[in-house]
Amino acid sequence: MLPLIPAGLMVDQVLPSPDHIAVVTSPRQTSASCPDCWVTPERLHSRYLRRLSDLPWQGRPVTLQVQARRFRCFNRACPRQTFAERLSGTAPAAARRTERLSDLQGHLGLALGGEAGMRLAERLAMPTSADTLLRLVCKAGADAEPPRTPRVLAVDDWAERPKVPCAKRMEWLRRGGAAAVATARPSSIWSATR
DSSP, X not given: OOTTSOTTEEEEEEEEETTEEEEEEEESOSOOOOTTTOOOOSSEEEEEEEEEEEEEEXXXXXXXXXXXXXXXXXXTTOSOSEEEOOXXXXXXXXXXXXXXXXXXXXXXXXXXXXXXXXXXXXXXTOOOOHHHHHXXXXXXXXXXXXXXXXXXXXXXXXXXXXXXXXXXXXXXHHHTTOSEEEOSSXXXXXXXXX
């Protein structure tokens, strides 16, 4: 077993080439449950090859070729007749990249943006498009918890907006639920701006 392969997979064969590495794998789990009725089937329906991009090895892109299985659900009450096994901890259903590659590319997109992140990802042997990096950033933002309302704001945070006087902005903040307003100016200046 190679330590750099996701834990849920077993290596069957490694196919290196000068500019790419293909790793033929199979799932470690012996069976899968139906995602609708949770019945574990006894019969295999078919097999298919699923290709997943993974983290690079020694500057070369890696493709995992997973021998995935489809099972037949014999529960008569279940609307699903066949289903593919899930690769939990490795890749979501219908994904083309592993979760760990997706996470790393998302961080590249968050730190550098689309075009610069794409160029760095290419140099790191994780090629992807700028649009994909931005999609990963948006997906990560949608999954995160919503930002909380700030509890303390400084007057100088709002001092650059010239059309609305500072005192009026601070009153808006107080009405909006800010618990405390910290000022970097002496109170005499603050009362003079009212």
